[in-house]
Amino acid sequence: MKPIKACIIGTGFVGLAHIEAVRRLGFVEVAALVEPDAKSAEVHARELGIPRWYTHYEEMLQDREIQVVHNCTPNHLHFPINREVILAGKHILSEKPLAISTQETRELLRLARENKVVHGVNFNYRQYPIIKQLAYMVQNGDLGKVHLLHGSYLQDWLLLETDYNWRLDPAVGGESRAVADIGSHWCDTVQYVTGQKITRVCADLATVLPVRIKPAQKKDTYERQAAAGEDTPEAEEAGEPVAVSTEDYASVLLQFDGGGKGAFTVSQVSAGRKNRLTFELAGSLKSAFWNQEEPEKLWVGHRDRPNEILLSDPALFAPEALSAPHYPGGHNEGWPDSLRNMMFHFYSFIREGKDPLQDKGDFATFADGHRSMCITDAVLASHRAGGWVEVHCD
Template sequence: MVRPLRSAVVGTGFIGQVHARAVRAAGGDLAWVASVDAAEAEGVARRQAADRWTVDWHDVLADSDVDVVHVCTPNNLHVEIATAALEAGKHVICEKPLATDVGAAAALAQLADRSGLVNAVPFAYRFYPTVRDARARLQRGDLGDVRLVHGSYLQDWLSRPGDVNWRVDPAQGGVSRAFGDIGVHWCDLVEFITGQRITRIAGRLFAIDRSGGPVQTEDGATVMFETELGAVGSVVISQVSPGRKNRLWLSVEGSEASAQFDQENPDTLWLGTRGANALVVRGTEGSTQGAARYNVLPVGHPMGYQDCFTALVGDVYATVRGEEVDGLPTFADGLRAAILTAAVMDASKTGGWIEVAR
């Protein structure tokens, strides 16, 4: 019998606990949780059935039985912890942004590549079956040539003037907040589904007035772009849109058909042609085989965000064991996100178009 992989989650906020649940659901053992807050670490360890907890993440790396380290801390700590974990011989899943600047992200991606260890960044929306379905349809030519890609990613958790969070502090979150936090998810889906790189960007950032103190990072962005094969697109990013809890919406429109994905209704994929439109429910006869690996629940039993994380962690574990999986987002994709973020920041400053490295 194969020993379950043993994982440690560093950081016990919302996303850290999503990771902890995914570890167990994917068949791993939760060996450690780490947090600078002892009460928080102990409480999460108890709730998530972790073997041990600590306030010092170095304890995790010193444990030779730990196979995989999940880095779920504030952004400014990602590079230090992920670097140390790789140097300790651990496989690493690091939350995005991989780093708060392109240079550090590039160095970390290069270290991960040289190490030969499995590395991943949780662009988890890739793991919705309907996203895989859309990608498979595009790959087999159902949509024809991609002409237009557009959509939005809207949240409201910072919409009140007094709303504050560590992410608004560039010392902890980095120079970009809204785009670096959620805009990169949208762009990752664009490049993952279409297979095309974004090569030119123009954009504008915006921020609301806040009574809670000065905020130096953006609340949202409007971005236009072009891809390497000539498709054009636009996206609106916002964390200050009242009533929009986590609405990632994406439309890919080709010469023959269009496909639309809505993260708040992820069990269906909208498909449209000149002659007819249809809603394809995941797992039904109309779905493609591209989604089969991730259809883990029967039709009629809704799948969601936590299922995506379980699938991602499961694919990391499969890769550690030598299996080949399709579409696992690695540190190279984390670097790509940093490059796109920097391009949006530069475009907003210059007011013009920015060429994006491929």
């Protein structure tokens, strides 16, 4: 069977991660990439061993060999590119958020269904092995009725006033930042694990640094910043003050359609926290806690006997969770492996010729991306109103 041929649009941090994950599958070829700068596109294509490169995605869409497109561009480009990919009849895997408004995400979901293309959104945290096992445990009733769900997603990469990234500009990143960027992952993971959907929110948002210094030279996401007192090149020291309106922090009370209640906090200004997504489920029989930075461990809490630590081990997992782990216990699988699992399920769906209107795949779709944006919109509306707001997601 011929390999499925894919194109990656955008070769920043996440675009390169997509390329690496896809190549681990063995039945997909990264046949092309798209970057607006010709010199950069050529260099990346040569270094990565990708045979073709384009500077305009419209030109790439004329390439009949390309069957799947990965949209790894800044947020404001998700809608127009996703839309054109769908209309060109190619399958689409989009980075989150799916778009920057519910009007856009609703339109993309409609078009994807009408054109019967396979559509996915990269919510990869649901793909960790221990998360698959936990989802089975919840579904099997091991925790009892889950009544409390709480946690956080904390980072520090935007802690300093000199930290700057395109996500800070609402014209590029959207009206919401911390909630749309990392809160979306938290909400998707918890909803996936519990099978409960978020129906109401009450949110408090804050912009901790209302003015930041935009550097004269562009910096990549997660690029190393100079430490306090460290000498920097003169060009890097120059910059201009820029007003910031998007949130650095948010705390959100939640209600779920299964009767659960809870809360989460997101922050991109928490010193020492690099990528700490955590959540705890309190059930009528047991509790469970997971920390993404220690992804092989699941804490299980009991009332009447010692608590447990379940380690990721296929020998201990339910059959329903065995699609996720690929190594024996003790060989820890982390973020790159969760991304690989996302790609495997997405591309297997395509390889097996499944119908996106009839068949269910084990990956997040545009329907999940649309629901995520509905939650983000409700969070913003709640903060403005100062009270509870329903999540409307038609």
